[in-house]
Amino acid sequence: MSYPEAYRYTKEHEWVHVDGDHATIGITDHAQHELGDIVFVDLPKSGSKVTKGHTFGSVESVKAVSDIYAPVSGEVVEPNPLLSKHPEKLNEDPHGEAWLIKVKLASPSEANDLLSAADYQKYIGAE
């Protein structure tokens, strides 16, 4: 699966797509592959605050629970409604349909120090 150039990535395997003062956040294809069959996604409600570097939810596979860390700070505008009924979509389309949350950014420049698609792929290749 390709890693979109327009996204920025974390070493904790989240991605963020900034669009003006809003952003969409998800987990990477590498992350879903490492987790295996995803069966449960726990996301914050609209209006809650997320803080860069802090956990804001969790993704559970058959075997394990993984925390998800916010790549940027902001206020949740919408958790992805698809994932409560269809967590398995996260295995199928983690960079697209199965995004996790949309946020209104506290500071749009926060994403600047994250990894580019090329650097992230280098990072997971070496991990």
Add this chain to the structure above:
Amino acid sequence: MSPATGLKRTPLFDVHTASKAKMVDFGGWEMPVQYSSIIEEHNAVRNAVGLFDVSHMGEIEIHGPEAAKLVDYVSTNNAAKLKIGQAHYSALLYDHGGFVDDILVHKVAEHSFFLCVNASNQEKDFEHIRQHNEFNANVDFASDRYAQLAIQGPRAVPTLQKLTSTDLNGIKYYWFTDGTVAGTPARIARTGYTGEDGFEVYISPGEAQRVWGEIMHAGSEFGIKACGLGARNTLRLEAKMALYGHELTASTNPFEADLGWIVKMDKGEFVGRPALRELQQAITRKLAGFEMTERGIGRDGYEVWIEGKPAGWVTSGGPSPTLNKNIGLCYLPADCANPGVNLQIVIRKAPVSAVTVPTPFYKRAKA
């Protein structure tokens, strides 16, 4: 053993890595947790057939004129009642009645027993049996002489039958035969840890890779899948089969663990019996099955509340691919362990509703 990681490997390690299996540290063994998808592997076993490498399991052989007496003295089930070619589930206990391990006992000959024990307990079990060997029996640590493959699922018989002249339909559940599989000597036992029909086959480690390949080939027309420990765990949990270190520990006893049926108090003296006599009079907690009624997955080690107060803990919990529910086993006060009791499982500090249910969660239809 791998020099780099210090983890032990089975003779099939290279086959697993070549199949791109995800390898994990399982009690000191580098084992495949999944090949493709735990759910797909699980469903293959429920609907068709799956093949597991369980060569990490330990084997202990007990020989001699008083072999049966030793087996009966160190284990809870009645070994004297086994017929040649028959196996049963049993347990090794400490003096205080807690579990050393849960085991399978096979009676190979009048004076010869074959024990299959848990991988991470095998050295401990061997020492435990030797310490109690007042019978001059020969106790032999045999793990290095066996690889073990589990062929499980409704198509296990037609898959394995292609590779053996032994009439597999003639082997009853919990019986075994010494024959050949793919031309190599094999102990073929109709046992398993999945809740399905199937076999556990003990062969020479040097033949393991070849036999693995032949079984995969024989089962391809039935949709056989290589299955890892992830599917093994979801399958055994649905069938409510206990796992050492989870339901069974040194501080739990067979009555609490709902394994009273493998304890034969009247068979004569055995290690742990005096303690069990007292424990039997005062069972304070019991193992119960639960299913989540709210969104959430109760997992191993999570605290369990009843009416907002701590009442027990989850021993094994997770999603059930067959039932499409989140299920688990937990220890509860004995008077709360019946079906229909409302629980809260504490999931990352938040109580989430669950209810006790009858077990096993899954039972295969009788053929």
